Amino acid sequence: MRYGRAPETLKDLTFSLAPGSFHFVTGASGAGKTSLLKLLFLAEKPSKGLMHLFGQDVSTVAREDQPFLRRRIGVVYQEFKLLEHMSVFDNTALPLRIEGRKADSYRGDVAELLAWVGLKHRMHAMPATLAGGEKQRLAIARAVVNRPEILLADEPTGNVDPEMGLRILKLFVELNRLGTTVLFATHDEDLVARSGMPVLHLDNGRLTAHGHRS
């Protein structure tokens, strides 16, 4: 893929993620990790090539059907993308509201999830008042609240201390055990090594390794 007339950001990428798998995406800054995730959560379109999502060729999915694909994908954005005018609780409940669910059907679940990510005492807070790590955990809570089939996380441990980083990793592994396909972009080699999960390594827009780290 490419942005406008810029040189290609990603090229000659061929891989598939089995349902229920867990992969890291590693690579230096600018290697194309974020661009790859953007393709996968349908924020960008590939300029050429084929991309299948949930067994469908993405280029053949009608625009009005795309929202329903997006709802099956949870995303933790590198820059969080929290809504500043909404409380922690409202931000977390957002994907459920967009699905059209009634508040009574999920308020307990949202509170439980926020307690799980350690934000129980911050449910009424506005994002601007949160510390970096709290924002990170809120972004994660929002990404997983509707039990997505795929979870894409862009540097989800980038703003937290190593201990919290490990907790987040455990959370993702737990979700993966429950059946969620996870793609975890990071440049934290320690974390990758500790987990023992397979890696997609990007170098200058090309996939240079696909599999377990030796």
Place this chain on the structure above:
Amino acid sequence: MSDFDVERWRPAAFLPEADSRDGSLTFVVATLCFLACLTLLAVLATNRAARDWTGQLDGQATVIVRPKANETPDGAAARAAETLAGVPGVAEARALEREKAEALIAPWLGDADLSDLPVPRLVAVQLTTEAPADAAALDNALKAQGLDAVVDDHSVWMADIQHAAQIARWIGLAVFGLIATAAAAVVAFATRAGLAARREVVEVLHLSGAEDSFIAGLFQLRFAKMAAIAGLFGAGAAAIMGAVLRLAGGGQGLTPVLPISWLDLLAVLPAPLAAGAVAALAARLTAQAMIRDLA
């Protein structure tokens, strides 16, 4: 411990509350609405004025009688009135007194002594409302009696008034259309600015799986509500202005020229709805076009 009560939580609005720009937008839409309502009232008043004037002239004719050498002016006028009264379609024919005829030409001749001049006399003819006599019938009847007279059934004036009223209506309609278009353009512009200012929100909603129509609907509702409220103020101000004109008009004021009736003031009632509808359409189309630019 948190004082957050999950059970009492109510979902927040998807879009942030009004921002500072919304105040000036409300003012602009209210002003446009006010001008549109004022135009509407002026068109209604022009229509009524035209109707009143033609109504006064309709059903009447004036006959100018020139006495022949062997007859006095009064005698000729009386004979003409008698003749005209017998024509089918005439309700009443009355010869006007010499003083009235002289008063009509006084502006041209001043206070000069007119007693020696053969001042033509006038006969005022009231036509029946059903099957009124036309000018030709009156003319033939007068000629048959050997009277030298000219019939004026006011049709020339009525055509002129109707023509003028028609022009006023078209101008009013054009001004009204122009104002409505300007209001739509302002709302489209504001929607674009509003979307740009809330781009983050729109993007998050979009990426979280909100449908385009859902996001456009949020903006549509926001601007429709704002425009309807602005319309209410604008229409209210126009109605108050109309009422003041109606009350203050009196004999010498504007009312005789542009007669506004109390019922006319009701014409501003649909304005808030119309403003809301125009804003909703403009906001929806603008938002949809902008959201489509997202991947």
